[in-house]
Amino acid sequence: MHVRPAEDGRTHAVRLAPEEYGELCGAATTHRKRLLVRLGGESGLRAAEMTRVRPNDRRPAPGESSGAFLAVPDEASDGREAYLPPGVDREFERYVNSNGVAAGTPIVDVSPRRVQMLISEVASEAAERTGVEDFRKVSAHDLRRYFARTLLEERDVDPRIVRAVGGWRSFDALESYLDPPTDAEVVEAFDASGSSPFASLDAVLIDASTRSDLERGVCESLASGGAYAFAWIEGTALGDRSASPRAVAGIDAEELAPLRSRLPGALEDCVSIDARSIEETSAVVAVPVSYGETRYGTLALARSHGDVDAEERERLLLLGRRVGHAITAIRRRKLLLADAVLELEFHSTDPNAFFVAASDRCECRLDLESIVSVSDSALLFYLTLIDGEAADVFELTEEFSGVEEWRLVEQRDGGALVEFVVTGASPMLVLTDSGASITEATFDRGNARLVADCAYDADLRALVNGVTSAFPATELVGKQATDRSAGTVHGFRESVKDRLTDRQRAALRAAYFGGYFDWPRGSTAEEVADAMGVSSPTFHNHLRKGERELLQALFDD
Secondary structure: OEEEOOOOOOOOEEEOOHHHHHHHHHOOOOHHHHHHHHHHHHHOOOHHHHOOOOHHHEEEOOOOOOOEEEEOOOHHHOOOEEEEOHHHHHHHHHHHHHHOOOOOOOOOOOOHHHHHHHHHHHHHHHHHHHOOHHHHHOOHHHHHHHHHHHHHHHOOOOHHHHHHHHOOOOHHHHHOOOOOOOHHHHHHHHOHHHOOOOOOHHHHHHHOOOHHHHHHHHHHHHHOOOOEEEEEEEOOOOOOOOOOOOEEEOOOHHHHHHHHHOOOOOOOOOOEEEOOOOOOOOEEEEEEEEEOOEEEEEEEEEEOOOOOOHHHHHHHHHHHHHHHHHHHHHHHHHHHHOOEEEEEEEEEOOOOOHHHHHHHHOOOEEEEEEEEEEEOOEEEEEEEEEOOOHHHHHHHHHHOOOEEEEEEEEEEOOEEEEEEEEOOOOHHHHHHHOOOEEEEEEEEOOEEEEEEEEEOOOOHHHHHHHHHHHOOOEEEEEEEEEEOOOOOHHHHHHHHHOOOOHHHHHHHHHHHHOOOOOOOOOOOHHHHHHHHOOOHHHHHHHHHHHHHHHHHHHHOO
16 A cells, blocks of 8 residues: 655545455445445545435446446536446445435435545554554545546556546546556566456455355456466365365366365465476465454465465465455345344353353353444453352453453443453354354353354354354254344334434434534534523433434344
């Protein structure tokens, strides 16, 4: 990632590489944030334009293209139409349909400043996930810069087209979005061997809607890039040849079978194996496909010539993590959108599970209240402690390396609300890493009952094996298909309408539109109270009660 002082009055101009843009898309934790990032990075919309476009501004592209054009309601653009590539168009349509957005209303009912803040939130999440602090400097403007540079420099699109769909009024204005070429870029432009086998992967990782499409697309992209003769993905470690490959590209599956049979039985991850005796292949490289603690399989690459150096090995390891992250995102998205889910019930007495051990040794009961994801590898648990002392439970954390933080939230009659940050030592973490959603959990004197939902077509065998291999004294005792009604924005609004009093609703609206919830705040509580003609304590009273009702509607069953 290249960051330099901007010439247009902004603090920084950030140049994103394609893989960094992919990380940014992967860091979008909501459907809305993901759509906003893609509208900026792949369709070139400004933050203000994103707040004006409506579903009826979209028209399908002519011919057999699966993309669409999007009219941008802006007098200054002189009738401009942006273009939605197929993946962005599908994202646009899904968002409109799932949120019940009316044809003539903006797809996002927020201010341009709020759009900028939402994109900044995604950038901060990308920094947390990757450890690259420069992600925090990415803005909506940098996404538009990425859009222009990708089309002009990497895809060699006609500048007239880029200017038209991006809404630039002159070529001079468009040129200001491009950085001067570096020495390495000049050399690469004159060196045909400089093409990257990873260049076409980003669209695959972002657009794939199923795991099979994703795995097939990854293999096809790598096999067609020149550096690798062929590629395939195993459902397990590469040495286990009991099952057929999940995806193959660049070679027929029948021709691949003899090659797989001659590979070593145990192959370390991302270590190049000499394979010159196998056809024209110089080496086979095994890349783990994983996310967090979940291993989804192995990507195998047959090199056309030469060996794999340290730099390429690092890129392959990063690719394996990105593919694993994309698979997890697909599984979670399917779970969120599914009308029917598979409900699983586990029982556990495993002493290596912290909450099981705590309930046993402290002779207490712990009931799960809520789970919050705080990073790729950590979960924040809120539990009600019954018939026990919080201090006794906290003392046990020293024996479990997977429990990072803990505190007493509040003391209650007959118990307490306690908080834990956990990075291991819990079957619940394994389940959520596998794309499941925990709905119930009770730990009572050494016996745990866990209930989780997963997508109906999830790989149940792999999910259960993941839990039982980490915590052997755990078993699946029940499974059943259950229907789940889909929620909409309209349904949520209707559900809270009767909860709020007129004064609570007025306080919330005044605070929202007055910028009280923005950061930094556009208005103080006193300024909003003055505008409403009430005292500050009265305003705070109505605001806090209204916030409580909204949060209760959102988080309670």
